[in-house]
Amino acid sequence: xxxxxxxxxxxxxxxxxxxxxxxxxxxxxxxxxxxxxxxxxxxxxxxxxxxxxxxxxxxxxxxxxxxxxxxxxxxxxxxxxxxxxxxxxxxxxxxxxxxxxxxxxxxxxxxxxxxxxxxxxxxxxxxxxxxxxxxxxxxxxxxxxxxxxxxxxxxxxxxxxxxxxxxxxxxxxxxxxxxxxxxxxxxxxxxxxxxxxxxxxxxxxxxxxxxxxxxxxxxxxxxxxxxxxxxxxxxxxxxxxxxxxxxxxxxxxxxxxxxxxxxxxxxxxxxxxxxxxxxxxxxxxxxxxxxxxxxxxxxxxxxxxxxxxxxxx
Numbered sequence: 001x002x003x004x005x006x007x008x009x010x011x012x013x014x015x016x017x018x019x020x021x022x023x024x025x026x027x028x029x030x031x032x033x034x035x036x037x038x039x040x041x042x043x044x045x046x047x048x049x050x051x052x053x054x055x056x057x058x059x060x061x062x063x064x065x066x067x068x069x070x071x072x073x074x075x076x077x078x079x080x081x082x083x084x085x086x087x088x089x090x091x092x093x094x095x096x097x098x099x100x101x102x103x104x105x106x107x108x109x110x111x112x113x114x115x116x117x118x119x120x121x122x123x124x125x126x127x128x129x130x131x132x133x134x135x136x137x138x139x140x141x142x143x144x145x146x147x148x149x150x151x152x153x154x155x156x157x158x159x160x161x162x163x164x165x166x167x168x169x170x171x172x173x174x175x176x177x178x179x180x181x182x183x184x185x186x187x188x189x190x191x192x193x194x195x196x197x198x199x200x201x202x203x204x205x206x207x208x209x210x211x212x213x214x215x216x217x218x219x220x221x222x223x224x225x226x227x228x229x230x231x232x233x234x235x236x237x238x239x240x241x242x243x244x245x246x247x248x249x250x251x252x253x254x255x256x257x258x259x260x261x262x263x264x265x266x267x268x269x270x271x272x273x274x275x276x277x278x279x280x281x282x283x284x285x286x287x288x289x290x291x292x293x294x295x296x297x298x299x300x301x302x303x304x305x306x307x308x309x310x311x312x313x
Contacts, residue, residue, distance in 0.1 A: 003059035015222035020164040022120035027164035027171040049188030050104040053169035063250040078215035086214030092119040094141045122214035129160040166216040208252040208281035235295040255285035262289040272309035287311040
């Protein structure tokens with residue numbers, strides 16, 4: 001299945017989430033099953049936000065899994081481009097870009113788009129508004145690094161639309177930005193973390209993405225252990241199997257091999273054995289395998305021994 005076919009298939013699934021962003025700044029699009037939505041071949045728009053991806057012909061899907069807190073794991077599919085093709089503006093100062101002619105809703109295409117100058121290599125972190133007060137604040141900061149101005153906190157209070165752009169499309173978020181100690185809202189939302197803005201990483205070092213590729217958009221199919229709001233739920237074998245098929249088609253071969261070796265060893269009752277040749281990604285895949293075995297097979301002495309050796313956190 002091509003990247004375009006994957007997007008067409010999953011864009012219609014309200015259980016699937018989407019994101020564009022970088023390490024320290026990300027925009028996520030989620031929607032409720034009963035929420036009114038305008039579906040497009042490669043996009044979806046609600047009153048709270050939207051996503052549209054294009055072009056997808058050159059995108060390479062890369063499926064991944066990663067251990068998470070509480071003995072759980074996360075998963076996703078990164079749509080990647082070679083660095084040369086995926087590079088964006090890399091602006092490092094607040095910059096007025098003019099009317100947002102690519103806005104997902106036609107009535108918002110006269111609103112003014114500003115790049116916040118995060119300096120990410122593969123995405124531009126922008127806001128859009130027609131509000132005169134917000135426009136004054138943005139224009140006063142133009143030409144300066146974001147963190148050298150008062151704009152960071154001002155924007156949180158004013159909550160303009162956020163527009164995250166990559167070579168594969170855009171995510172728009174129209175929800176209010178919560179305060180410093182506020183709860184992340186359900187549905188579309190953004191995270192922009194002052195402490196780690198400007199880091200050179202494009203994504204978490206825990207994700208096994210190939211070198212020389214930029215993750216220009218991400219898809220998060222339904223989780224086997226969490227509902228669409230992130231709450232723990234009973235293990236769903238159907239959802240698990242569905243993602244394992246994606247992982248088999250688009251995952252890293254060495255990580256798949258580590259999972260297979262771990263599963264076979266545990267089910268055969270073999271004692272834990274370190275594999276010195278395993279990379280960091282393979283060690284993380286081994287931890288994911290042990291957590292998944294616990295849900296699929298239940299407890300066993302062998303599993304307890306392996307978890308104690310390699311996944312005691």
